[in-house]
Amino acid sequence: MWRCPSGLLLLLLLAGQGALGARRGRWRRELAPGLHLRGIRDAGGRYCQEQDMCCRGRADDCALPYLGATCYCDLFCNRTVSDCCPDFWDFCLGVPPPFPPIQGCEHGGRIYPVFGTYWDNCNRCTCQEKGQWECDQEPCLVDLDTINAINQGNYGWQAGNHSAFWGMTLDEGIRYRLGTIRPSSSVMNMNEIYTVLNPGEVLPAAFEASEKWPNLIHEPLDQGNCAGSWAFSTAAVASDRVSIHSLGHMTPVLSPQNLLSCDTHHQQGCRGGRLDGAWWFLRRRGVVSDHCYPFSGRERDEAGPAPPCMMHSRAMGRGKRQATARCPNSHVHANDIYQVTPAYRLGSNEQEIMKELMENGPVQALMEVHEDFFLYQGGIYSHTPVSLSRPEQYRRHGTHSVKITGWGEERLPDGRTLKYWTAANSWGPSWGERGHFRIVRGANECDIESFVLGVWGRVGMEDMGHH
Incomplete structure (x- = not known):
């Protein structure tokens, strides 16, 4: 039986793990939900800009948490069903984003996603796609x-x-x-x-x-x-x-x-x-x-x-x-x-x-x-x-x-x-x-x-x- 020096075996194992890791990363990225479907809010936020190295090539670790999902800043971020970070086009490519940033709706100092809701006394308010709130119009028992x-x-x-x-x-x-x-x-x-x-x-x-x-x-x-x-x-x-x-x-x-x-x-x-x-x-x-x-x-x-x-x-x-x-x-x-x-x-x-x-x-x-x-x-x-x-x-x-x-x-x-x-x-x-x-x-x-x-x-x- 061919004997492999232990150092080489370790290298092979690591290489294999690396390949696996890259593949797992790509799978994960292909499955990442399209962030712009949920609306890229916070378009002024600094994401890629903070990670200056990230705009080139492919680097799976150029990933940042964004509104409960993950966004990417390397050139392989999916620009059509986008998992790119909000400032990717502007900062990395120097072009405007291909779809207008959706701001969601603001209430009490918080940004709510589209279809997000909050209660105002007895009425439920829902964030509409154009960024405005729509509230039920029920008379409340306590009416100010x-x-x-x-x-x-x-x-x-x-x-x-x-x-x-x-x-x-x-x-x-x-x-x-x-x-x-x-x-x-x-x-x-x-x-x-x-x-x-x-x-x-x-x-x-x-x-x-x-x-x-x-x-x-x-x-x-x-x-x-x-x-x-x-x-x-x-x-x-x-x-x-x-x-x-x-x-x-x-x-x-x-x-x-x-x-x-x-x-x-x-x-x-x-x-x-x-x-x-x-x-x-x-x-x-x-x-x-x-x-x-x-x-x-x-x-x-x-x-x-x-x-x-x-x-x-x-x-x-x-x-x-x-x-x-x-x-x-x-x-x-x-x-x-x-x-x-x-x-x-x-x-x-x-x-x-x-x-x-x-x-x-x-x-x-x-x-x-x-x-x-x-x-x-x-x-x-x-x-x-x-x-x-x-x-x-x-x-x-x-x-x-x-x-x-x-x-x-x-x-x-x-x-x-x-x-x-x-x-x-x-x-x-x-x-x-x-x-x-x-x-x-x-x-x-x-x-x-x-x-x-x-x-x-x-x-x-x-x-x-x-x-």
């Missing part, structure tokens, strides 16, 4: 022009950006943040219970439930992007009423999720529901506390099925009920069922609503939410005409329900007195005035006085003995 117009006008309240709403369209706000279906005409025409004011009876100028019943009035919860205000406002009013009517022996925060998941007859959970159905369920089936059955916060657009009901109850006699399942929250054992008596409707006269509120606790009110209400930050809300100067898609409204907790009045700088209700919303504590808002009283502002309900907590003597 509207905020400025409200704050510059003398409307009695201040607007601002609630960060949880940033990036949502107005349409999504109406679809995912409200969720009370306007009652049928037969329910709207429910007999009203007339609260009679005694002759000469004068109600105080201001009242707040949490001052009359300290520690029994619960803070607002956050319904998130679940169109379930029907369940949140019902649970909120029932929580306060059970606490007040049991004289503080029971102070539950009742579970909206129990209603969302289990009250399914003609109800649609996080896609909306009816108040009369929610009160029927609280009376006939009852719900557990929010600790026992916490909110699972179904997000918008979630295609999966709604979470199944995890809490059922059975009759114990005398209309009382007990749970037949453990708490969905395994750390909590108290699965007491809370119930109410039938809900009753109040007259729309502000004095009657005030008297009921003062004697029996917070009440539930239906209200029509308009596009500007999402922007409320403080003051005495009334719907503004700000969007009237804009195209129609900037004006949207939907039905919502809230808990009214008190009332008051305020002297305005111009000497007028504005009367208001205080109410708790279900958009969390960072919205509005710590989760609450004030709204003009006595003028049926946004229909807030048109459908107001009260209810009694179902409290027996045995409930008064233990907590």
